[in-house]
Amino acid sequence: MCRELDVSRSGYYKWKGRGRSDRERDDALLTLVIEAIHAKLRGNPGVRRVHAALAAAGRQVSRKRVWRLMRAAGLQGRFPKPFRRTTIRGSKPVDAFDRIGRDFTAPQPNQRWCGDITYVKTWTGWAYLATVIDLHDRAVVGWVVADHMRTSLVTDALDMAIARRRPAKGVVFHSDRGSQYTSKEFAAYCAKNGVLRSLGRTGSCFDNAVAESFFATYKKELVHTRPWPTVQSLRKETFDWIEFYYNTARPHSALGYLTPRQYELGHREISQIAA
Numbered sequence: 001m002c003r004e005l006d007v008s009r010s011g012y013y014k015w016k017g018r019g020r021s022d023r024e025r026d027d028a029l030l031t032l033v034i035e036a037i038h039a040k041l042r043g044n045p046g047v048r049r050v051h052a053a054l055a056a057a058g059r060q061v062s063r064k065r066v067w068r069l070m071r072a073a074g075l076q077g078r079f080p081k082p083f084r085r086t087t088i089r090g091s092k093p094v095d096a097f098d099r100i101g102r103d104f105t106a107p108q109p110n111q112r113w114c115g116d117i118t119y120v121k122t123w124t125g126w127a128y129l130a131t132v133i134d135l136h137d138r139a140v141v142g143w144v145v146a147d148h149m150r151t152s153l154v155t156d157a158l159d160m161a162i163a164r165r166r167p168a169k170g171v172v173f174h175s176d177r178g179s180q181y182t183s184k185e186f187a188a189y190c191a192k193n194g195v196l197r198s199l200g201r202t203g204s205c206f207d208n209a210v211a212e213s214f215f216a217t218y219k220k221e222l223v224h225t226r227p228w229p230t231v232q233s234l235r236k237e238t239f240d241w242i243e244f245y246y247n248t249a250r251p252h253s254a255l256g257y258l259t260p261r262q263y264e265l266g267h268r269e270i271s272q273i274a275a
Contacts, residue, residue, distance in 0.1 A: 030061065031069050038075050041250065044221070046077025049250075052257030056273045093182030099198035100174045104210045104254075106136040109264065110167035113141070114174040115157060116211035117149065118218070122228040129218070129238065130154045130180075132161040132173070133210055139247045139260035140214070141165050145235040151185045162193060169194030176200050176208045217246075 002009050020028070037053045038045060045053075051066045070076065099112075106112040112135040120127045130153045132142030142161030146153050158173065173195050175181040181199065190197050200207025222241045228234045251257040258267055267273060 027069060030059070030065075031073050033057075033059065034066065034069055035073060035075065038070070044075075044077055048253065049077075049257065050075075052251045052270060055257075055270045056251070092184075093177065093179070094184055094187040095182070096187075096197040096199045098174075098200055098207065099172045099196060100200075100207075102207060102209070104135050106134070109134055109136045110165045110171055111136065112172045112174065113161065114208060114211050115142075115154065116176060116208055116215065117153065117178060117180065118215040120219075120223050120228060120234055122231055122234055124230050127228070127231040127234050128153060129215075130157040131211060131214060132157050133214060134165070135210065137260045137263040138210070138252050138254060139264065140242050143238070143242060145231065145238050147231050149180065151180045151183050151189075154180045154186060155189045158189070158193070158195065167194075170196055172196045172198050174198040174200070174208065175211070176205075 002012050033054065034050055037050050037057075041049060041053060047063060047067045047070060050070065051061075051063045054061060054066065100114070104114070113132050114135060115130065115132045117128055117130045120129065125147060127145055127147055128149050130144050130146075131140055133139070134141050141164055142157040142159070144153055144156040144160070146156075154175075161167075171194070173190065175198070177199050180186060181197075187197065189195075205212050218238075218241070222237065223234075246260070248259060248261045250259060252260060252263075255263045256268065257270055258273070262273060
């Protein structure tokens with residue numbers, strides 16, 4: 001072999017006895033850390049979230065290196081399925097103007113919320129999830145899983161948000177023009193509880209992009225990872241995913257890859273976490 005490759009025997013045995021280089025040993029150690037992060041962050045996170053988690057842990061490495069090591073280890077992110085429109089308009093909608101205008105930010109908590117409804121198929125029938133998301137820290141502050149799409153589905157989610165956050169009167173709640181959000185019952189509920197309604201335009205998912213983005217993540221990282229025998233099993237796992245993962249442990253790209261909990265505590269840079 002040495003003769004065919006024009007390599008000296010002494011050079012070959014010297015190379016063989018040298019062992020792995022410092023770079024190779026560091027790559028092997030970093031791969032173990034990446035595999036642990038990938039396992040901890042649910043839903044098969046991609047390169048950006050793994051890179052952010054490494055930075056939060058004080059490991060300053062390039063994103064390209066993370067991509068190379070993840071690829072070598074057979075690790076990859078999960079991609080969402082194509083968007084499907086599910087909004088159903090009411091026959092006699094109670095109108096409200098758009099108080100958000102695609103500006104999905106809020107300088108303080110409990111000033112601007114948004115929400116929507118999505119559906120999940122179980123073995124016993126359809127289940128529906130309604131959400132309330134704070135646009136300041138992107139935390140899910142209210143949610144309900146039920147087997148119906150009545151207006152009480154969305155008011156129950158708002159009940160949870162109001163009980164948790166105790167917002168001042170005048171908090172804005174933004175949604176699409178689904179029949180639940182344009183009903184007289186919902187308008188009366190908001191007036192009674194000091195909530196200002198805000199509606200996006202008809203047929204435009206971008207006017208409620210934060211809620212749509214959350215559902216894409218929820219389905220990619222939880223719903224599409226397993227079958228769902230019952231609505232009760234979905235409710236239990238949704239509770240765990242939202243309360244103990246999404247709000248507290250999952251890095252959020254809109255927050256500079258901080259978690260909603262870290263952002264709520266006043267952090268604004270990953271370096272603050274690493275320090």
